Amino acid sequence: MAPIVSVSNLSKTYASGFKALKGVSLDIEEGEILALLGPNGAGKTTMISIICGIVNASGGHVTVGGHDVVRDFRETRAMIGLVPQELTTDAFETVWNTVSFSRGLHGRKPNPAHIEKVLKDLSLWEKKDNMLRELSGGMKRRVLIAKALSHEPRVLFLDEPTAGVDVNLRKSMWDVVRGLRASGVTIILTTHYIEEAEEIADRIAVINGGEILLVEEKAALMTKLGRKQLRVDLAHPLERVPDTLSSYNLTLEGDGHCLIYDYDTSAERTGITALLAALAEAGIRLKDISTRQSSLEDIFVEIVGAGQ
Amino acid sequence: MNIEAVKSIYFFEMARTRRTLLQSVVSPVISTSLYFIVFGAAIGARIQEIDGVSYGAFITPGLMMLTLLTQCIGNGSFGIYFPKFTGTIYEVLSSPISMVEIVLGYVGAAATKGLMIGTIILVTASLFVDLSIAHPFVMLFFFVLTAITFSLFGFIIGIWAKDFEQLNLIPMLVVPPLVFLGGSFYSIDMLPPFWRAVSHFNPVLYLISGFRWSFFEISDVNPIASAVIILVFLTLCMSVLTWIFHTGYRLRN
Ligand SMILES: Nc1ncnc2c1ncn2[C@@H]1O[C@H](COP(=O)(O)OP(=O)(O)OP(=O)(O)O)[C@@H](O)[C@H]1O
Ligand SMILES: [Mg+2]
Numbered sequence: 001m002a003p004i005v006s007v008s009n010l011s012k013t014y015a016s017g018f019k020a021l022k023g024v025s026l027d028i029e030e031g032e033i034l035a036l037l038g039p040n041g042a043g044k045t046t047m048i049s050i051i052c053g054i055v056n057a058s059g060g061h062v063t064v065g066g067h068d069v070v071r072d073f074r075e076t077r078a079m080i081g082l083v084p085q086e087l088t089t090d091a092f093e094t095v096w097n098t099v100s101f102s103r104g105l106h107g108r109k110p111n112p113a114h115i116e117k118v119l120k121d122l123s124l125w126e127k128k129d130n131m132l133r134e135l136s137g138g139m140k141r142r143v144l145i146a147k148a149l150s151h152e153p154r155v156l157f158l159d160e161p162t163a164g165v166d167v168n169l170r171k172s173m174w175d176v177v178r179g180l181r182a183s184g185v186t187i188i189l190t191t192h193y194i195e196e197a198e199e200i201a202d203r204i205a206v207i208n209g210g211e212i213l214l215v216e217e218k219a220a221l222m223t224k225l226g227r228k229q230l231r232v233d234l235a236h237p238l239e240r241v242p243d244t245l246s247s248y249n250l251t252l253e254g255d256g257h258c259l260i261y262d263y264d265t266s267a268e269r270t271g272i273t274a275l276l277a278a279l280a281e282a283g284i285r286l287k288d289i290s291t292r293q294s295s296l297e298d299i300f301v302e303i304v305g306a307g308q
Numbered sequence: 309m310n311i312e313a314v315k316s317i318y319f320f321e322m323a324r325t326r327r328t329l330l331q332s333v334v335s336p337v338i339s340t341s342l343y344f345i346v347f348g349a350a351i352g353a354r355i356q357e358i359d360g361v362s363y364g365a366f367i368t369p370g371l372m373m374l375t376l377l378t379q380c381i382g383n384g385s386f387g388i389y390f391p392k393f394t395g396t397i398y399e400v401l402s403s404p405i406s407m408v409e410i411v412l413g414y415v416g417a418a419a420t421k422g423l424m425i426g427t428i429i430l431v432t433a434s435l436f437v438d439l440s441i442a443h444p445f446v447m448l449f450f451f452v453l454t455a456i457t458f459s460l461f462g463f464i465i466g467i468w469a470k471d472f473e474q475l476n477l478i479p480m481l482v483v484p485p486l487v488f489l490g491g492s493f494y495s496i497d498m499l500p501p502f503w504r505a506v507s508h509f510n511p512v513l514y515l516i517s518g519f520r521w522s523f524f525e526i527s528d529v530n531p532i533a534s535a536v537i538i539l540v541f542l543t544l545c546m547s548v549l550t551w552i553f554h555t556g557y558r559l560r561n
Contacts, residue, residue: 052398052401052402053401053402053560054398054401054402054560055560056556056560073404074310074404074406075404076404077402077403077404077405078404080402082398082399082402084395084398086395088394088395088396088398089394089396090391090394090396091394092324092327097320097323101316101320102399103316104312104313104315104316105312105313105316105317105399105400105403105405106312106313106403106404107310107311107312107313107403107404107405108312109312147399
């Protein structure tokens with residue numbers, strides 16, 4: 001199936017001369033939840049802004065639902081809902097009016113029943129006649145989500161939806177997101193929080209310095225996560241891994257003072273007992289043993305670090 | 309054509325007008341009344357008539373233009389500047405709506421508001437003086453075209469402005485002198501020859517003169533020249549806007 005969003009070789013140089021995107025390519029499948037993970041200034045918002053039509057690209061192109069976002073902007077923008085990173089609201093409008101306004105802007109005929117459903121789903125119904133300046137930050141965030149959902153989009157961009165949102169609200173927000181996915185909406189969210197990506201995403205893309213460093217199924221990343229390391233500090237340094245231990249796939253580190261053994265915790269046998277026996281048999285004396293689990297965080301830091 | 313979107317923007321802007329009804333309607337009525345008291349009663353008592361028209365009636369078209377220009381530029385610029393300032397512009401930019409439709413919504417609302425207030429002034433003025441409109445269609449031509457042109461002009465200012473100071477620069481510093489020196493309150497025949505010649509470089513003179521002609525058939529310049537000037541300015545504004553939309557100037561950096 002053709003991807004619902006296809007970004008190819010996208011670049012952006014801001015007026016200041018800063019290169020925010022350096023030839024990014026990314027395909028997003030219909031119906032998936034993709035988490036765009038990256039540190040501050042990575043280019044996440046810039047990429048989303050180009051797809052949505054807020055910022056002009058300097059090079060490359062993007063299609064949404066097979067339509068070019070510049071040439072066929074009416075088709076693509078009608079399909080897209082956007083929740084921006086910044087909390088920007090018209091202070092003096094009521095919740096109901098601002099959400100209805102968004103629907104109209106997207107060319108949809110008024111549909112009070114739909115607006116009502118969206119507001120109820122986001123627990124905003126009691127606030128529908130309140131002015132936006134009377135709402136808390138978390139409520140404003142939900143209003144932005146309601147605006148993005150007002151025109152029944154097929155693709156939803158959530159730019160850091162959980163910034164400034166408490167645990168309860170975050171939970172209910174994920175419920176809404178899952179509900180949307182169940183109804184076939186494709187969701188792209190950006191976040192700094194790896195647990196968040198882990199919790200909700202189907203695929204994870206890591207972006208840094210305007211470049212995509214990795215796009216992978218979450219499951220595949222999780223198996224990497226499932227790996228542990230056994231670190232054996234040796235009393236006497238080795239020059240190389242002894243032949244008798246070659247079947248264990250060991251690496252020698254720290255000038256030969258330390259052996260690293262990678263193993264899979266989910267495997268039936270970890271091989272640790274056998275390894276320790278083999279070490280004793282080879283007459284290698286141990287000083288210390290420790291294990292360590294790599295987290296998505298480590299993987300992330302590693303990838304981002306390598307990219308720099 | 310995304311009619312729903314144009315309607316949304318238009319009514320959203322008109323709703324803003326409703327919220328600020330007091331200041332947007334009452335203040336022009338008060339200031340017009342003041343003009344009539346100060347200029348009409350005090351000065352008018354001495355001037356009495358210009359070209360056979362009572363002074364109070366003579367200044368009415370100029371007053372309408374003064375308000376129309378200020379209101380249209382103010383509303384046209386604020387309408388687009390405010391979402392730029394708060395950041396809510398993201399939504400308009402990411403909607404399936406062309407630049408022409410954005411302009412129809414914002415400029416349409418600004419022009420409507422300007423016309424409403426202009427009409428209120430006309431009504432207020434008719435309470436003070438006897439008014440008759442010799443050429444109603446010509447009057448409407450100038451009235452509507454001026455509203456649209458200066459709302460467009462305001463819209464351009466709103467896109468260009470980076471802060472409130474820039475936003476107010478032209479409406480506060482440039483427009484009032486042009487209007488006051490454009491013969492709102494006098495006929496340029498009353499000026500010394502040098503200033504009369506200088507006045508001919510003031511585009512607002514042509515607007516006021518043409519507009520006044522539609523009321524009383526008296527004018528400082530040929531009404532045809534007035535019509536040409538307003539059409540030229542309209543074309544100019546539209547060309548600048550076309551360029552802005554083409555380049556994404558200060559909107560889609
Ligand atoms: N209008 C602009 N003019 C100049 N540079 C900009 C502009 N907007 C963003 N940048 C720069 O582009 C880079 C990418 O910004 P972007 O907002 O896309 O990052 P991000 O990944 O969304 O970061 P964050 O996680 O902080 O939201 C940053 O270095 C930023 O300073
Ligand atoms: Mg961002």
